Amino acid sequence: MRSIVRILGTARELWHLYLGIIVGAVAIAATALLMPFVIARATDVVVSMVGGKGGTVTTLLWLAGGLLVLSLANSVLTNLTGYWGDLMATRLRAILSRRYFRKLLKLPQRYYDNELTGTIISRLNRSITSITDFLQMFSNNFFPMLITVFAVLVISLVYSPWLALLLIIIYPTFVWLTALTSKRWQVWEHQKNEHYDIAGGRFAEVIGQMRVVKSFVTERDELKKFGDHYNDAVGLTGEQSAYWHKMDTLRRAVLDVVFFVIFAIIFVQTAQGAFSIGVMVMLIQLVNMAKQPVTGMSYLVDTTQRAIAGSHEYFKVMGEIDEPNNPLELDESGAAQPTVEWREDDPVVAFDDVSFGYGDTTELVLNDINLAIDRGERVAFVGESGGGKTTLVNLLMKLYPATSGTVEVHGQSVRDVPSELLRREIGVVFQDASLFSGTIRENIAYGIDDVTDEQLETAARRANAMSFISRLKDGFDTEIGERGIKLSGGQKQRLSVARALLKDAPILILDEATSSLDTKSERAVQAGLDELMEGRTTVIIAHRLSTISTVDRIVTLREGRIDEIGTPAELATTDGIYAELLALQGSTSRADKAKLARYDIVR
Numbered sequence: 001m002r003s004i005v006r007i008l009g010t011a012r013e014l015w016h017l018y019l020g021i022i023v024g025a026v027a028i029a030a031t032a033l034l035m036p037f038v039i040a041r042a043t044d045v046v047v048s049m050v051g052g053k054g055g056t057v058t059t060l061l062w063l064a065g066g067l068l069v070l071s072l073a074n075s076v077l078t079n080l081t082g083y084w085g086d087l088m089a090t091r092l093r094a095i096l097s098r099r100y101f102r103k104l105l106k107l108p109q110r111y112y113d114n115e116l117t118g119t120i121i122s123r124l125n126r127s128i129t130s131i132t133d134f135l136q137m138f139s140n141n142f143f144p145m146l147i148t149v150f151a152v153l154v155i156s157l158v159y160s161p162w163l164a165l166l167l168i169i170i171y172p173t174f175v176w177l178t179a180l181t182s183k184r185w186q187v188w189e190h191q192k193n194e195h196y197d198i199a200g201g202r203f204a205e206v207i208g209q210m211r212v213v214k215s216f217v218t219e220r221d222e223l224k225k226f227g228d229h230y231n232d233a234v235g236l237t238g239e240q241s242a243y244w245h246k247m248d249t250l251r252r253a254v255l256d257v258v259f260f261v262i263f264a265i266i267f268v269q270t271a272q273g274a275f276s277i278g279v280m281v282m283l284i285q286l287v288n289m290a291k292q293p294v295t296g297m298s299y300l301v302d303t304t305q306r307a308i309a310g311s312h313e314y315f316k317v318m319g320e321i322d323e324p325n326n327p328l329e330l331d332e333s334g335a336a337q338p339t340v341e342w343r344e345d346d347p348v349v350a351f352d353d354v355s356f357g358y359g360d361t362t363e364l365v366l367n368d369i370n371l372a373i374d375r376g377e378r379v380a381f382v383g384e385s386g387g388g389k390t391t392l393v394n395l396l397m398k399l400y401p402a403t404s405g406t407v408e409v410h411g412q413s414v415r416d417v418p419s420e421l422l423r424r425e426i427g428v429v430f431q432d433a434s435l436f437s438g439t440i441r442e443n444i445a446y447g448i449d450d451v452t453d454e455q456l457e458t459a460a461r462r463a464n465a466m467s468f469i470s471r472l473k474d475g476f477d478t479e480i481g482e483r484g485i486k487l488s489g490g491q492k493q494r495l496s497v498a499r500a501l502l503k504d505a506p507i508l509i510l511d512e513a514t515s516s517l518d519t520k521s522e523r524a525v526q527a528g529l530d531e532l533m534e535g536r537t538t539v540i541i542a543h544r545l546s547t548i549s550t551v552d553r554i555v556t557l558r559e560g561r562i563d564e565i566g567t568p569a570e571l572a573t574t575d576g577i578y579a580e581l582l583a584l585q586g587s588t589s590r591a592d593k594a595k596l597a598r599y600d601i602v603r
């Protein structure tokens with residue numbers, strides 16, 4: 001429950017809504033509680049008139065009119081408070097969702113290695129929906145009811161201490177009994193959520209890679225696995241619900257016995273002359289009003305438990321450690337925009353005794369890497385698949401911190417440079433193009449404000465993309481679908497080259513697209529890349545011998561260590577990896593082709 005209070009506390013800007021809801025709930029309770037008093041009075045007048053002891057029809061009509069006014073006021077207040085409740089829930093949803101997204105944007109890359117996209121999304125939806133559902137329900141229904149219960153207790157204390165005592169005992173006992181049941185309930189709920197998360201994670205992956213699913217004809221398998229998780233959740237719900245309802249039946253039976261005693265007291269005391277008929281009618285109504293929340297308690301507890309579980313999940317993500325110096329964190333802290341003094345005379349990129357492993361306990365992927373890259377140099381990393389080429393680039397972009405040693409850019413350790421400034425210096429063309437849904441314009445101008453049509457066209461032309469963009473009916477405003485699915489591999493690559501051109505960063509990282517491109521597309525992309533590399537320091541994760549042969553230096557990696565560094569001409573004669581690859585390039589033997597494939601090299 002503390003976590004829900006914590007959530008309310010974190011959304012302090014909604015205080016006027018909280019206040020409105022509290023005042024509204026008190027007013028709703030007051031109008032509802034006044035009604036039994038009016039009915040009691042009317043009953044006494046009717047009894048008196050029937051017994052010939054006075055009273056008038058006018059009085060009764062006035063009392064009926066009073067009931068009408070109270071009822072109308074109650075309706076208006078209920079709806080007004082309900083409106084505030086809805087507003088509060090949606091605004092809270094907006095606040096929490098934005099914060100969650102903001103947090104995800106601040107988390108280090110490492111966090112995403114262990115999470116599935118779909119799982120993150122399903123957790124976001126579940127945790128925030130459960131919290132806002134609870135608060136909406138709480139403010140719209142139970143908050144007014146809880147106030148009513150409290151008032152009923154006070155009123156019944158005035159009329160009969162025994163009654164009040166019984167009512168006072170009921171609530172904590174009922175809540176305690178419910179809480180006892182809830183522990184086991186939570187365990188089941190947690191297990192169910194795990195199934196939903198796994199299914200949700202897989203769901204998003206499958207939808208995102210539908211072509212793979214179709215080509216391997218795994219629709220049945222995927223559907224079965226997905227269905228199995230939901231079936232398991234149904235099975236768990238069966239046990240969970242059966243247990244819950246069994247216990248609820250027992251709780252309610254206890255409750256019924258207590259209410260039997262309460263009603264018996266009211267009836268007998270009235271018969272003994274302690275109360276008038278009117279007061280008896282009033283007490284019966286008040287007790288019924290007090291009974292309502294108890295019978296609705298299982299729904300309240302159910303929603304509350306979900307909200308508690310949801311808020312735990314929420315705060316678990318919120319408690320993760322941020323990427324240091326993330327741009328959003330810097331904005332939040334109100335710190336001055338960071339600056340850095342690049343040392344122009346130092347190598348553009350330097351790895352100084354760098355070793356790295358992805359986990360604290362896992363094997364090192366890179367060992368003792370020493371390498372300096374000068375301004376304007378083109379350096380190709382070559383090595384076996386899984387040899388650590390991408391990892392080197394990850395360290396350069398500070399997506400992961402080096403386990404030991406220093407990675408430097410323009411003479412500054414990346415550890416000390418705010419990631420925003422570092423990454424502004426680096427343009428990346430990813431192997432898989434990595435575009436977003438939206439238009440071609442939005443994709444080329446991604447991350448850059450106020451791009452003119454002229455700049456856009458220049459970038460597209462230099463990336464060799466203008467030829468196909470100009471043929472499209474909507475040109476730059478063509479929608480390219482999720483991750484650019486409506487474009488060919490070569491077209492996507494050229495857009496990603498144009499995007500990097502527009503970013504105009506001095507350091508370029510090129511993860512070459514390989515066999516996904518046909519010769520014609522490859523040539524078109526290569527022309528764009530050549531344009532992009534012009535005048536920039538370029539690190540290439542090389543997959544083509546043609547590229548490797550034109551760079552200034554080749555760095556070969558073997559088992560996480562640098563094997564050789566040299567110009568293509570030097571390494572062609574050293575019997576190292578590059579020489580081996582050169583020797584293999586003309587071969588048609590299957591074994592040689594397999595060797596090339598091991599290095600992810602196409603000719």
Ligand SMILES: Nc1ncnc2c1ncn2[C@@H]1O[C@H](COP(=O)(O)OP(=O)(O)OP(=O)(O)O)[C@@H](O)[C@H]1O
Pocket residue numbers: 113358359365383384385386387388389390391392599600
């Ligand atoms: N996020 C990660 N978490 C854990 N291990 C990882 C992660 N990324 C890569 N690895 C491991 O690190 C090693 C090096 O991977 P890396 O991606 O750097 O290789 P690569 O040389 O770029 O390979 P390829 O040419 O096939 O892309 C591999 O053994 C891989 O399994």
